[in-house]
Amino acid sequence: MDLIAFLAAYGPWSWIVAGLVLLALELVVPGGFLVWMGIAGILTGLLTLFQPLPWAVQFLIFGILSLVSILVWLRVTRNRRTGTDRPLLNRRTDHFIGQEAVLDQPISGGFGRLALGDTTWRIAGPDLPAGRRIRIVGAEGAVLRVEPVPEPGASIR
CATH class of the missing domain: 2.40.50.140 (Nucleic acid-binding proteins)
Structure with a gap:
C-alpha cells in the first residue's frame, strides 16, 4: 500500500520520475524494453497531470502503453534486416x-x-x-x- 500512498502524494510527478528512472536503467541494463516502459511512464504522468485519474486507471494505462509499445517495437525490429558490407564475416x-x-x-x-x-x-x-x-x-x-x-x-x- 506504500506505492498507492506514494502515487496519491506525488500524483503525476511520480509517473514522470519513474519513467525517467526506467530510461536511465536502460543505459545500465540494455535490452530495449525499459525504454518503452519509461516512455509509457512519462506519458501516463503527462496524461494524469492534465486529467486526474484514479490510481487503478493509471496503472491500467501504464500497463497497456508498455505492452503495446514493447510489442510494436519487437515486431518492427524482428522483421528488419540489417544491411552490411560484409555479410559473410562470421560465416567463413x-x-x-x-x-x-x-x-x-x-x-x-x-x-x-x-x-x-x-x-x-x-x-x-x-x-x-x-x-x-x-x-x-x-x-x-x-x-x-x-x-x-x-x-x-x-x-x-
Whole structure:
C-alpha cells in the first residue's frame, strides 16, 4: 500500500520520475524494453497531470502503453534486416561454397584435408585421390562438404 500512498502524494510527478528512472536503467541494463516502459511512464504522468485519474486507471494505462509499445517495437525490429558490407564475416565456410580446388591429400574414409588461403580445412566427401579436382558444395560447422568435379570428356550418366 506504500506505492498507492506514494502515487496519491506525488500524483503525476511520480509517473514522470519513474519513467525517467526506467530510461536511465536502460543505459545500465540494455535490452530495449525499459525504454518503452519509461516512455509509457512519462506519458501516463503527462496524461494524469492534465486529467486526474484514479490510481487503478493509471496503472491500467501504464500497463497497456508498455505492452503495446514493447510489442510494436519487437515486431518492427524482428522483421528488419540489417544491411552490411560484409555479410559473410562470421560465416567463413560460406565464402568457399561453389569454389573449385585440387586435392593436396587424398580423401579416405570420407574425410581429408584441403589448404585454402592461409587455413587447412577438414573436408568430407567421397574417397578421392590426391590431385583430383573437387568443388565445395556446403559446410557442416567447420567441415567443408565436397564433391568431385567431372573431368572434361568424361561421360555423365
